Amino acid sequence: MTTPTARWTAAVSGMTCDACERHVTNAVEAIGGRDVSASWSEGTATFNAAGIDEAALGAAVRDAGYELGEVRRTGDLQPVADGDDVEWDLAIIGSGSAAFAAAIKATEAGARVVVIEKGTPGGTCVNVGCVPSKALLVAAEAHHRGRSHNFSGVAHIAGGQPDLAAIVAQKDELVGALRQAKYLDLIDAYGFTLRHGTARFIDADTISVDDEPLRAANYLIATGARPALPPIEGLDAVDYLTSTSALELTEAPARLAVVGANAIGLELGQAFAHLGADVTFLDIAERVAPFEEPEISGALTDVLVGDGAARRHRRADQAGQSGRRRHRHDRRRPGRPGHDADRRPGAGRHGPGPEHRGAQPRLGRRGRRPARLRGGRRVPANHQHPSLGSR
Numbered sequence: 001m002t003t004p005t006a007r008w009t010a011a012v013s014g015m016t017c018d019a020c021e022r023h024v025t026n027a028v029e030a031i032g033g034r035d036v037s038a039s040w041s042e043g044t045a046t047f048n049a050a051g052i053d054e055a056a057l058g059a060a061v062r063d064a065g066y067e068l069g070e071v072r073r074t075g076d077l078q079p080v081a082d083g084d085d086v087e088w089d090l091a092i093i094g095s096g097s098a099a100f101a102a103a104i105k106a107t108e109a110g111a112r113v114v115v116i117e118k119g120t121p122g123g124t125c126v127n128v129g130c131v132p133s134k135a136l137l138v139a140a141e142a143h144h145r146g147r148s149h150n151f152s153g154v155a156h157i158a159g160g161q162p163d164l165a166a167i168v169a170q171k172d173e174l175v176g177a178l179r180q181a182k183y184l185d186l187i188d189a190y191g192f193t194l195r196h197g198t199a200r201f202i203d204a205d206t207i208s209v210d211d212e213p214l215r216a217a218n219y220l221i222a223t224g225a226r227p228a229l230p231p232i233e234g235l236d237a238v239d240y241l242t243s244t245s246a247l248e249l250t251e252a253p254a255r256l257a258v259v260g261a262n263a264i265g266l267e268l269g270q271a272f273a274h275l276g277a278d279v280t281f282l283d284i285a286e287r288v289a290p291f292e293e294p295e296i297s298g299a300l301t302d303v304l305v306g307d308g309a310a311r312r313h314r315r316a317d318q319a320g321q322s323g324r325r326r327h328r329h330d331r332r333r334p335g336r337p338g339h340d341a342d343r344r345p346g347a348g349r350h351g352p353g354p355e356h357r358g359a360q361p362r363l364g365r366r367g368r369r370p371a372r373l374r375g376g377r378r379v380p381a382n383h384q385h386p387s388l389g390s391r
């Protein structure tokens with residue numbers, strides 16, 4: 001068999017509502033258009049067809065009460081040739097956000113699409129990434145704000161540790177609901193196929209899915225990424241966390257070293273700090289969020305330090321038993337950012353108190369400089385953590 005063909009976008013004027021979209025859709029279907037999607041807000045109708053008779057299309061649209069404008073070919077599909085033994089126009093390996101976006105678009109364009117997933121459908125974002133991390137972050141912030149906001153007349157939550165097991169259970173519920181609504185439900189709604197199994201290429205044109213061959217005219221590899229382990233000596237001998245397993249903890253750790261102070265490290269580190277952990281960020285970059293503008297790094301640093309951070313001129317290069325860390329000590333320079341003097345008692349959630357703003361330290365002006373959060377608690381200027389040694 002031969003599948004379509006091409007995607008077309010036609011400008012259609014005169015549509016003002018959902019009913020207009022239906023009228024235009026009917027008109028386009030009447031002249032053989034498939035998978036029509038009309039939009040009154042954009043003034044367009046897109047559809048699949050092998051070719052178009054513009055006069056016939058214009059007449060159909062006019063009969064429905066609208067005006068046809070420019071018609072453009074906006075996409076081509078690689079058709080499955082007659083007699084070819086391929087079953088699919090497109091096989092997508094992976095079922096994360098990239099895979100679903102491609103599957104939806106290709107299906108809309110008339111392709112027969114199969115999505116192959118070896119793990120949990122939905123991939124990183126909904127299962128172990130954006131969604132659960134933000135759920136944890138917001139719950140942790142609620143707890144933290146309840147204890148440490150600066151509003152007169154609003155009672156603080158007294159004592160008590162948050163119930164992380166309950167937070168994680170609620171987060172899992174949210175993940176399950178969003179996986180269903182934003183991924184699984186779309187499979188039938190758009191009309192593509194999900195196959196469970198591990199895909200691998202067995203020749204240039206064929207993959208196997210759990211040892212069963214599958215051929216498609218086109219393949220898209222959307223297999224994402226997984227947490228990578230940095231080369232820290234001894235890491236394999238300790239019970240480390242990754243971004244995935246950290247989101248499954250049911251008790252906040254007392255102390256947590258976060259290796260990497262970019263988006264994911266910062267959000268998970270801040271969440272656990274807000275849940276009461278004593279958090280140290282370690283990064284080889286010069287500043288937190290190193291790929292952002294320096295002003296953004298500075299603003300983020302203000303927030304972290306405002307949560308009670310102190311800086312340490314150290315980096316982890318070895319991990320010991322029971323998660324004990326060893327550090328290389330940079331030379332301390334009194335009066336430089338990072339020295340004890342950078343600890344600012346009275347710093348609130350939104351940054352240092354006004355008396356300290358001028359002296360606000362920036363993390364990582366030089367070398368590898370971790371920031372250390374103290375679970376949202378205020379840290380006295382002379383505080384020293386026994387396990388981390390002197391500064």
Ligand SMILES: Cc1cc2nc3c(=O)[nH]c(=O)nc-3n(C[C@H](O)[C@H](O)[C@H](O)COP(=O)(O)OP(=O)(O)OC[C@H]3O[C@@H](n4cnc5c(N)ncnc54)[C@H](O)[C@@H]3O)c2cc1C
Pocket residue numbers: 093094095096097098099116117118119120121122123124125126128129130131133197198199200222223224225243264
């Ligand atoms: C903690 C955390 C927080 C994040 N927060 C954000 C955020 O706030 N905003 C943002 O934009 N991004 C965020 N991200 C990044 C975002 O989640 C990823 O960039 C995005 O999910 C990647 O999507 P993807 O479709 O490319 O891959 P993935 O979602 O990783 O999907 C790949 C899929 O392929 C499957 N697979 C791999 N190999 C095979 C195979 N051989 N056969 C079959 N299946 C296979 C995997 O099982 C997986 O399900 C975050 C990531 C993490 C870890």
